[in-house]
Amino acid sequence: MPSTVLVGAQWGDEGKGKITDLIASDYDYVVRFQGGNNAGHTVIHGEKKLALHLMPSGVMYEDAVPVIGNGVVVDPGVLVKEMAMLESEGVSCKNLRISGDAHVIMPYHKDLDGADEKRLGSQQIGTTKRGIGPCYQDKMGRKGIRIQDLMDEKIFRLKLDAVLAQKNPVLEKIYGLHAYSVEEVCEEYLPYAQILRKHVAETGQLLNDALRDGSSILFEGAQGTLLDIDHGTYPYVTSSSCCAGGASTGTGVGPKAIDRVLGIQKAYITRVGGGPFPTELKFAEDGGVGQDAADGELLCQAGHEFGVTTGRKRRCGWFDAVIARYAADVNGLTDVALTKLDVLSAFDTIKVCVAYECDGKRYDYFPMQQSVLFHAKPIYEELPGWKDVDITGCRDYTELPEATRSYIEYLEKITGVPMSIISVGPDRDQTIMRGW
Ligand code: GDP
Ligand code: IMO
Ligand code: MG
Numbered sequence: 386m387p388s389t390v391l392v393g394a395q396w397g398d399e400g401k402g403k404i405t406d407l408i409a410s411d412y413d414y415v416v417r418f419q420g421g422n423n424a425g426h427t428v429i430h431g432e433k434k435l436a437l438h439l440m441p442s443g444v445m446y447e448d449a450v451p452v453i454g455n456g457v458v459v460d461p462g463v464l465v466k467e468m469a470m471l472e473s474e475g476v477s478c479k480n481l482r483i484s485g486d487a488h489v490i491m492p493y494h495k496d497l498d499g500a501d502e503k504r505l506g507s508q509q510i511g512t513t514k515r516g517i518g519p520c521y522q523d524k525m526g527r528k529g530i531r532i533q534d535l536m537d538e539k540i541f542r543l544k545l546d547a548v549l550a551q552k553n554p555v556l557e558k559i560y561g562l563h564a565y566s567v568e569e570v571c572e573e574y575l576p577y578a579q580i581l582r583k584h585v586a587e588t589g590q591l592l593n594d595a596l597r598d599g600s601s602i603l604f605e606g607a608q609g610t611l612l613d614i615d616h617g618t619y620p621y622v623t624s625s626s627c628c629a630g631g632a633s634t635g636t637g638v639g640p641k642a643i644d645r646v647l648g649i650q651k652a653y654i655t656r657v658g659g660g661p662f663p664t665e666l667k668f669a670e671d672g673g674v675g676q677d678a679a680d681g682e683l684l685c686q687a688g689h690e691f692g693v694t695t696g697r698k699r700r701c702g703w704f705d706a707v708i709a710r711y712a713a714d715v716n717g718l719t720d721v722a723l724t725k726l727d728v729l730s731a732f733d734t735i736k737v738c739v740a741y742e743c744d745g746k747r748y749d750y751f752p753m754q755q756s757v758l759f760h761a762k763p764i765y766e767e768l769p770g771w772k773d774v775d776i777t778g779c780r781d782y783t784e785l786p787e788a789t790r791s792y793i794e795y796l797e798k799i800t801g802v803p804m805s806i807i808s809v810g811p812d813r814d815q816t817i818m819r820g821w
Contacts, residue, residue, distance in 0.1 A: 386411040387644030388602040390632040393609025394648035394712035396656040398692070398699060400724035400808060401649050402426025405442035405605045407806075407813050408821070413600035414450045414592060415443025417607065418635030419625035421458040421490060421520070423513040424607035425693025429812050430474055436693045439464050441605050444476060449603075451478075452588050455486035456625065456635020458520040459532060460495075461577035468580075483581060484588040485533035492573070493552045493565060494519040500560040510621055511658025513694050521614075521624035523548070532585055535578045542567055589637025596642050604632035604643070610712040618758065621660025629716040648718040648802065650709060652726045652792075655690050655699040661758040664702035664738045671700075680732070688728040703736040703765065709800040711751035720821075722806035723793065727777045727815075732770045735792060738763035739799060768792055777810040782819050 389412070393399045406428040409415050422438035428445055429435075437444070439459065441451040453459060468478045494516030501518070502509045512518060523529040528548050534540050545567050553564035592602060608627040611617045616628050626634065633640045656662045666681030667673030673681060684690065684701035691698055712718065729735055741748040741761035752758055771786040779785050785793075785807075797804055807817040 386601045388412075388596070388604070388642050389645040389647055390604040390606065390629045390643055390716075391647045391649065392606035392629050392712075392716050393612075393627065394650045394716070394718065394721065395609050395654050395705075395708060396611045396662075397607075397609040398425070398655055398657070398690075399609060399649040399651050400722070401606060402428050402437060402442045403724065403808060403811060403813070404647070404649055404722045404806065405603065406445050407816060409443035409449050409603060410446045411601070412443065412449055412603040414452055414595055414602045415441040416452040416454050416588075416592065416602055416604050416632075416636055417441045417457050418454045418604050419456045419627055419631045420607035420623060421515060421517050422460050422463045423515050423517045423623060423694060426607070427693055427811070430476065433474070434811070435471070435474065438467060438694065440467050440471065440478070440481070443603060443605065444471060444478060444481070447477060447480070450480045450482060452592065452636075453481070453483045453487055454588055454636040455484040456631060457484070458488045458490050458517060458524070458625075459483065460490040460515065461535065461574060461581060465577055465580050481584045482586040482588050482591060483532055483584045485531065485536070485585050486589075487532045488520055488524045488529040489532060489535055489574075490516040490520045491530060491548075492570060493549075493556060494523070496556060496562050497560070500562060509659060515694075518624045532581070535574060536582055536585055538571075538575060538578075541575070541578075542571065545570055592636055592638050596638065602638065602642070604636065606632070610648075610715055611708065613715075616715045618660045618755065621658065645719045646717050647805075648712055648716055648721045649724060650712075650721050651704075651724050652729050653684055653688070653704050654702045654708070655688075656702075657692050657695070657697055657699050661755065661761075662700055662702060663707075663741055663758065663761040664705045664763045665700050666702050668698070668700075683731050684728065687731040688725055703738055703763070704796065705738040705763070706796070706799045707738060707741060707748065707751055709796070709802070710749075713800060713802045718802050720805040721800070721802050722808060723796070723804045724808040726789065726793075726807060727775075727809045729792070730771060730774055730776060733772050735768045735770050736765040737768060737795065737799070739766050740764045766795075768795060777815055779809055780814070780817060782807070782817050785817070
């Protein structure tokens, strides 16, 4: 199998975990390249749903080596707990490799994430409060602490001492929060180092050697295109490069090694947290009314749209082809996996946003100006649905109702990208392979 980047093509939660788990057995390595435990990827293990936050979803297969690349930010306490959870479910983590260059989420990062959100008031981003933004800030500000530093007690203490001299006054004087001593952080973090030590590796070299030996890599993206720090709806984004380009910087593997870029798209769209969302069907509690509020509620309930990481109700809306075309360009998508198509069986007719309108101007391409995006009115095409037909048992494309196939083919036509995987339920086998 050629090396592949798998990316979210919307605002996250597109079903990346399911698709990674589905195709991981075709690859020798499954690598996370950005983000941290803000991600919540659901995989099905036997009868159980497992939520993975840091571990690459490929961990479910013993033959695929799961790798946490240099671009990831690692909360070591969370990772240790996740490994224990997986082991207790009979999933071995013995092959896990962690880059020594990955940055460590420290206790003050989590405190500052929460405090910063409070400060923003009504303009808050709605972060997961896992310390992601503050950790990447320190990385870019060149005062981060890396996994390799955590592995060396002397260096860890030295770096921590220097960084606390700067963090503690901010925590105490600006936010009225607890200031940390080197000792108390060491007490919590050094035991993690003992557990993780045997997994730390030169992952860049490991992956490049593997490619030379003819092995294949699946790069598992977290979050999604519109949460990307550069290409997303800034500042309502996460702090990492979630687009396909991030796979290269976040692992140390050159872009020429990437043969295929699979975008994951839901058959509708969701978003967690603040920021613009043109096709949003506002819930009644957020001021929505009439048919739109009812449709939004139906998408949320039929799709079980509640966050894996935070449990928050996800904002829901119709499929947005403007976003899909943008994601195709920004990531260089070669094909798409369309997920949660079964959820649309709840509707008589289905809307698809083909362009936006703002101040009398039509936008077929994703607008650069955030103010346009905030005020954009979707221009919809309304397609016939396949109401109440249960498609979760379909395994071949020809078994789908005609209206469902027309919906898929319409999306392919207006987004310009072939849909090679169609997902009709959360289980691994509830999938139609279509030229994958
Ligand atoms: P991720 O963050 O992109 O990995 O996605 P999440 O795991 O946060 O959210 C996707 C949710 O949809 C999970 O609960 C999955 O089990 C579920 N799911 C994935 N694919 C399908 C599908 O085709 N149909 C249905 N009904 N659920 C799906
Ligand atoms: P997966 O990988 C959906 C959102 C948060 C918030 C913004 C910034 O499961 O698709 P952060 O904590 O990253 O600083 O929050 O990004 N966000 C996600 N939304 N799915 C995710 O991950 C997300 N990770 C972060 O809700 O709006
Ligand atoms: Mg998720």
